[in-house]
Amino acid sequence: MVCESWKAKLDTYLDREVPEEELRAFDTHVRSCPSCSADALARVQMKRAIQIAGKRYTPSAEFRKRIQQKIASKPLRSFGLGWTFAAAAAAIIVVGTLTSVYLGTRSGRDQVFSEIADLHVATLASASPVDVISTDRHTVKPWFQGKIPFAFNLPELQNSEFTLLGGRMTYLDQTPGAHLIYDVRKHHISVFVFQERSLPARLDENLVSPKKQPFNLETWSQVGLRYFVIGDTSAADIDGLAKLFKQAS
Amino acid sequence: MRVGENLPSESFEQLAIPHFERLYNFACWLTHDRQEAEDLVQETYAKALKGFSSFQPGTNFRAWIYKILRNAFLTSRTGLKATATVPLDLEDEEEALLATKETPETILLQRWDEQLLRQAMEGLPVAYREILLLCEVEELSYQEISATLVIPMGTVMSRLSRARKALRGGLQQQFAKRVN
Numbered sequence: 215m216v217c218e219s220w221k222a223k224l225d226t227y228l229d230r231e232v233p234e235e236e237l238r239a240f241d242t243h244v245r246s247c248p249s250c251s252a253d254a255l256a257r258v259q260m261k262r263a264i265q266i267a268g269k270r271y272t273p274s275a276e277f278r279k280r281i282q283q284k285i286a287s288k289p290l291r292s293f294g295l296g297w298t299f300a301a302a303a304a305a306i307i308v309v310g311t312l313t314s315v316y317l318g319t320r321s322g323r324d325q326v327f328s329e330i331a332d333l334h335v336a337t338l339a340s341a342s343p344v345d346v347i348s349t350d351r352h353t354v355k356p357w358f359q360g361k362i363p364f365a366f367n368l369p370e371l372q373n374s375e376f377t378l379l380g381g382r383m384t385y386l387d388q389t390p391g392a393h394l395i396y397d398v399r400k401h402h403i404s405v406f407v408f409q410e411r412s413l414p415a416r417l418d419e420n421l422v423s424p425k426k427q428p429f430n431l432e433t434w435s436q437v438g439l440r441y442f443v444i445g446d447t448s449a450a451d452i453d454g455l456a457k458l459f460k461q462a463s
Numbered sequence: 464m465r466v467g468e469n470l471p472s473e474s475f476e477q478l479a480i481p482h483f484e485r486l487y488n489f490a491c492w493l494t495h496d497r498q499e500a501e502d503l504v505q506e507t508y509a510k511a512l513k514g515f516s517s518f519q520p521g522t523n524f525r526a527w528i529y530k531i532l533r534n535a536f537l538t539s540r541t542g543l544k545a546t547a548t549v550p551l552d553l554e555d556e557e558e559a560l561l562a563t564k565e566t567p568e569t570i571l572l573q574r575w576d577e578q579l580l581r582q583a584m585e586g587l588p589v590a591y592r593e594i595l596l597l598c599e600v601e602e603l604s605y606q607e608i609s610a611t612l613v614i615p616m617g618t619v620m621s622r623l624s625r626a627r628k629a630l631r632g633g634l635q636q637q638f639a640k641r642v643n
Contacts, residue, residue: 225624229598231605261599264630267580268600271491273484277501281483281508285476 220250228257245446248339255335258328326413329386330442331429334404337382337393344380344395354381354394362390366407366439369458375399376455389413396455403445403455410440432456436463475515478524479508485601486532492596493536493545493589503539507532526603526610533593533611545589579641583633591626598623 220243226232227240244251337343346357351368359365361383371378377397384393384406391408430452431444443456486507490500511518511531518527536542584592597603597611605619614622 225627226620229605260627260631263577263580264584264595264599267577267584268492268596269488270581271488271497271500273487273501273504277487277504278483281505282476282480284505285479285508285512 217247217250220244220247221253224250224254224257228254228261251335252339255332255339258332259336326386327431330404330406330431330444333384333386333393333406334429334444337384337395337404338402343382345382347380349378351378354378357381358383358392362392364407364409364439366392367462368394369455369462371458374454374458375451376403376458386413398445398447398451398455401445401447401451403443403447403452405455405459406442406444408440410435410438413440434460436460439463475512479511479528482525482528486528489529489593489596489601490532490536492584492592493533494539494541495585496541499539499541503532503535506535510535523607523610526607529597529601529603529607529611530613542589579637580634583630583637586633586637587626587629590622591629594619594622595626595630 220227220240223232227237230237232240244254346354348354351370355366355368358381368378375398379395379397379402381392381394384391386406386408389408389412391406394405394407396403396405429444429446430449431442432449432452433440433442434456435441441456441459443452443459445452483504487500487504490503490507491497494500494503507528511528514531518524584595587595594608594612597608598605603611605616605623608614608619608623609616612619
């Protein structure tokens with residue numbers, strides 16, 4: 215019954231159209247409820263698919279020019295403040311442009327994080343999360359040869375708490391990459407490796423995961439490859455596995 | 464300041480141009496015809512420019528200009544035709560989902576096909592298509608959608624829910640057609 219009341223408002227939650235407090239309660243519930251989590255994930259996937267499919271039509275440059283010419287140089291509001299206004303307007307444009315650039319970058323970055331989180335959850339929910347099942351890095355690493363357009367090293371896990379479960383191919387915005395799954399104290403951690411230059415958004419070093427993410431995530435770039443380590447385990451575990459990868463590369 | 468709200472000192476051009484590409488995309492989805500979409504966008508800008516003096520600075524320009532475009536569409540030949548074919552009991556309509564093991568989400572996840580989804584979106588009644596586009600693609604808030612479509616917030620939520628359900632049904636139908 216509890217789930218039914220959540221599910222009835224699931225779309226409204228995912229549209230972020232409920233008060234912040236209720237959103238937090240919803241997030242907490244979803245983290246502990248596999249059924250609601252799967253439902254929410256499916257709907258998020260659908261929302262994203264609609265968003266991509268919906269951005270379909272682009273106006274021609276000629277049409278844009280025509281419209282711009284029609285509405286250009288027709289200031290409807292005269293404020294009579296001369297240079298003061300011009301300076302203020304210029305400042306607004308500059309700030310606006312910088313804000314747009316910032317928001318655009320942030321939006322692209324958040325989208326990458328969301329995609330990574332989706333890939334992690336969707337894979338773990340799958341009946342066959344890995345295509346190559348092995349705890350041996352010397353079996354898993356060669357499996358990717360010829361399947362992805364780059365090579366990478368897997369860390370030695372002796373004297374650590376991590377266990378390699380296997381790997382699979384994955385795609386992020388049509389970019390092929392490697393997805394490795396590790397286990398630590400019954401928690402699963404995903405490690406994704408992609409070619410940096412192929413990714414849709416430029417990501418800075420030492421980024422932290424967005425606040426909305428219920429996972430801990432660490433990402434970095436090394437020798438042209440972008441690594442993401444994500445899981446619902448502690449930040450220390452994520453960092454521990456990330457360090458092993460950094461040392462191996 | 465909320466997304467879409469404008470600074471009181473901005474000119475029409477400063478406010479209107481950033482919405483140009485999205486308005487054109489929305490117009491294409493409504494009309495299914497690029498030439499008609501161009502005419503619609505052109506008419507929208509002409510009307511908006513003419514009526515800009517009635518626009519309240521500091522309020523939501525985005526909702527205001529989408530409303531103008533939508534009204535222009537509804538009074539166009541295509542718009543009249545589209546709305547004339549919409550069932551009167553749209554708000555009470557329940558979509559019959561096909562009996563299949565494939566859910567719309569698994570279809571999308573396992574057989575990602577943008578074409579399939581676009582066809583399903585194009586097949587929606589205009590009232591469902593527009594609200595879905597405003598929410599998912601144009602990312603308008605419920606309040607902005609309410610202002611654009613001139614419907615209460617409760618209707619925004621119920622119509623959006625039905626639109627999503629109709630899309631799921633349409634997606635399953637498109638998939639079944641392809642399989643058969």
